Amino acid sequence: MPDTPLHEPHIACHIEDLTVSYRDRPVLWDIDLDVPPGVMAAIVGPNGAGKSTLLKAALGLVRPVAGHVRFFGLPYGQARRRVAYVPQRASVDWDFPATARDVVLMGLYGRLGWLRRPGRAERARADAALEAVGMADFARRQIGELSGGQQQRVFIARALVQEADLILLDEPMAGVDALTERAIVAILKGLRDQGRTIVVVHHDLQTVRAYFDWLVLLNVRVIAQGPVAQVYTGDNLRATYGGQAALIGPEGPAAP
Secondary structure (H helix, E strand, O other): OOOOOOOOOOOOEEEEEEEEEEOOEEEEEEEEEEEOOOOEEEEEOOOOOOHHHHHHHHOOOOOOOEEEEEEOOEOHHHHHHHEEEEOOHHHOOOOOOOEHHHHHHHHHHHHHOOOOOOOHHHHHHHHHHHHHOOOHHHOOOEHHHOOHHHHHHHHHHHHHHOOOOEEEEEOOOOOOOHHHHHHHHHHHHHHHHOOOEEEEEOOOHHHHHHHOOEEEEEEOEEEEEEEHHHHOOHHHHHHHHHHHHHHOOOOOOOOO
16 A cells, blocks of 8 residues: 555646745746656746756755645655656766766666665666667766767666656757757657656757657746647747747647
8 A cells, every 4th residue: 555645646747736946036836737648748948947947846856845746646755666867967977987887777776775786687677778779889888988969868778777657857858969869759759659658858849849749838837738739839839938939939840
């Protein structure tokens, strides 16, 4: 029996009345958000909209002023093994002396505990995850020696080895070339097609309709959320971006 009664168990991520402030300035205000299972969702908004803070608050990395978050009906502490997080590259110490395989193995520590060393079975799982993202040949390479796109693939492999049902990624396409971006998107779409839920903080409105099927427009508050075809409209973009929306418009490549 779970320690806490299930609340919205059919929703991959349920956020209710969430407010976060930095130095008395609201960064997120009264957020209500539901991400259904099995979608590839984008969280989109202007700089300073609170996109990264939303992920961190959901995971307990930032303390909210009010509100609560449930993953598959449970608080994060009880659903931890079902949730994986890929942070922004800028937040990672790439000089840390770890190989690509070491980084992927870190995804198993929640199951192993910090005192138990990974064995042959765990190394095989890590290598299989690296193979799945096209990084098998770099397993012994120090993580700081890899390109930005390769680093992102290693962190996705770490999420894969966790066998998480929900993967949260903060700007995974930032700073990578177009070819690498398409490869990362293909990996994420493949995971969605296997039944996992993917939530991505994304910065490029022009690719939203091609990459995602669920959209959250955020600017301190949730402006709109739902299927991309319904949410990606000129009115919603203007409400989210203000005058900047005139430079964007709702036209963009349609999803295949």
